[in-house]
Amino acid sequence: NAAVFLPKPIDQIAVGEWDHLMAVNLRAPFLLVQAALPALKAVRGCVLNIGSTAGLRVFSPNLPYVVAKAGLITMTKSLAQELHAFGIRVNCLCPGAVDTPALRADVEARSSPPDTLDRFLASGYLTTPAQIASVALYLVSDASSAVTGSIIVADAGAMLS
Secondary structure, X not given: OOOOOOOOOHHHOOHHHHHHHHHHHHHHHHHHHHHHHHHHHHHOOEEEEEXXXXXXXXOOOOHHHHHHHHHHHHHHHHHHHHHHHXXXXXXXXXXXXXXXXXXXXXXXXXXOOOOHHHHHHHHOOOEOHHHHHHHHHHHHOHHHOOOOXXXXXXXXXXXXX
C-alpha cells in the first residue's frame, strides 16, 4: 500500500513526475505480484491491491494518480481472471478520503480552505485507517473466500453524494 499524489494541472506535470507516480502507484503492485507469484501459487494465496475511489470517480487536478488507480483496478480484474486457475484470489480495496497525514498534506498542497478537514469530518465521509484496515482484513481472510476480481469501495458513502 503505497501511493503518491500529484495535485497539478496537466500543463505543469513533468514527464519524470508522471513516471515516478506510475512507478509507485501502478508498476510496484505489478512487480510485487510477479515476485510473489511462486509463493502465492504454493499456498493458493490472495492479493489485495489498494486502489482509490479516484480510480472510479475522478477528481482534478490529479491526472496521473487517477490514471494509475484506474489502471490498478483494471489490473486487479485481469489478474483475478488469470490467476483463478491457481486458486489465487485478487481484489482491490478502494478507500475514499482517509484521515491520514497524506490526506492532510494533499489538502494543504491544494491550498484548500482551512476548514476543509472539519467539513469532511462533519459530512461523515472521512474514514479512519482502522475502518479501512477492517475491510482489508476481511478481504484477505477465509471469510471472503468466494470474493475475487472485486472492487470494494470503503468511503463511508461519499460516492453516493
